[in-house]
Amino acid sequence: MHPMLNVAVKAARRAANVIQRASLNLDTVRIEKKRHNDFVTEVDQAAEQAILEVIREAYPKHAILAEESGAHGIGQSEYEWIIDPIDGTTNFFHGHPQYAVSIALAHKGQIQQAVVYDPNRNDLFTASRGVGAFLNDRRIRVSKRTSLNECLIATGFPVVDQSMMDTYLAMLKDVLAKTAGARREGAASLDLCNVACGRVDGFFEFNLKPWDIAAGSLIVQEAGGIVTDMDGEDGWLESGDIVAGSPKVLAQLLQILAAHR
Ligand code: IPD
Ligand code: CA
Ligand code: CA
Numbered sequence: 001m002h003p004m005l006n007v008a009v010k011a012a013r014r015a016a017n018v019i020q021r022a023s024l025n026l027d028t029v030r031i032e033k034k035r036h037n038d039f040v041t042e043v044d045q046a047a048e049q050a051i052l053e054v055i056r057e058a059y060p061k062h063a064i065l066a067e068e069s070g071a072h073g074i075g076q077s078e079y080e081w082i083i084d085p086i087d088g089t090t091n092f093f094h095g096h097p098q099y100a101v102s103i104a105l106a107h108k109g110q111i112q113q114a115v116v117y118d119p120n121r122n123d124l125f126t127a128s129r130g131v132g133a134f135l136n137d138r139r140i141r142v143s144k145r146t147s148l149n150e151c152l153i154a155t156g157f158p159v160v161d162q163s164m165m166d167t168y169l170a171m172l173k174d175v176l177a178k179t180a181g182a183r184r185e186g187a188a189s190l191d192l193c194n195v196a197c198g199r200v201d202g203f204f205e206f207n208l209k210p211w212d213i214a215a216g217s218l219i220v221q222e223a224g225g226i227v228t229d230m231d232g233e234d235g236w237l238e239s240g241d242i243v244a245g246s247p248k249v250l251a252q253l254l255q256i257l258a259a260h261r
Pocket of ligand 2: 084086088211
């Protein structure tokens with residue numbers, strides 16, 4: 001394993017320990033609202049601190065973009081860690097076991113290393129650029145399905161900024177009509193990993209943040225999948241509008257989505 005990925009895995013496991021300990025006493029967890037339908041708990045913050053400690057000990061000069069504490073030293077290093085301590089916070093504090101720790105490392109703006117760890121299933125997804133994607137050390141690939149009507153599509157509802165809601169619902173209606181079904185599981189990093197290992201065939205969502213998608217996207221790409229924005233272009237990390245799937249599924253999904261833009 002690449003030494004930087006090793007550090008990412010160590011940090012993700014450390015954070016998961018903090019999270020799973022807290023999950024035993026959810027009644028006592030303090031929850032704050034950042035915006036409408038956007039929450040943070042003291043556990044998000046503690047898990048993020050655990051990650052920062054591990055990364056800073058190994059690489060004190062690297063820059064960091066972390067969901068809860070923001071940007072540290074951006075522009076001062078070629079390396080940037082992109083961190084979501086709990087992706088799926090709303091699930092977490094409801095005791096709904098679908099959330100993950102997501103950590104990516106970019107070098108000169110290109111994501112090179114990725115880990116997404118689901119502590120409830122003990123699923124450790126990892127990828128290094130050019131080396132492949134793995135689930136608990138076994139190589140993973142995107143699904144082989146080619147006809148959209150057999151495909152299961154993951155998505156996320158645009159519940160924080162609801163300005164896209166009508167467009168989104170028109171897309172979802174069409175997706176439901178033309179596929180085997182849709183799933184809204186509530187953690188974008190895991191939605192992407194599920195594309196990578198073929199548990200779903202495709203994924204689309206608007207308005208995500210870099211920490212939701214940086215790690216999962218490399219895992220999809222290294223599993224033979226493609227990640228684009230809603231126009232089939234790059235720029236998804238900046239816009240947060242993202243579509244993912246195998247090359248064949250992605251093309252069909254983009255066609256459906258385009259009809260409603
Ligand atoms: C959220 C999850 C969810 C997505 C939201 C994200 P958070 O991340 O990834 O699936 O639909 O838009 O904000 O806030 O739980 O880290
Ligand atoms: Ca997130
Ligand atoms: Ca989060």
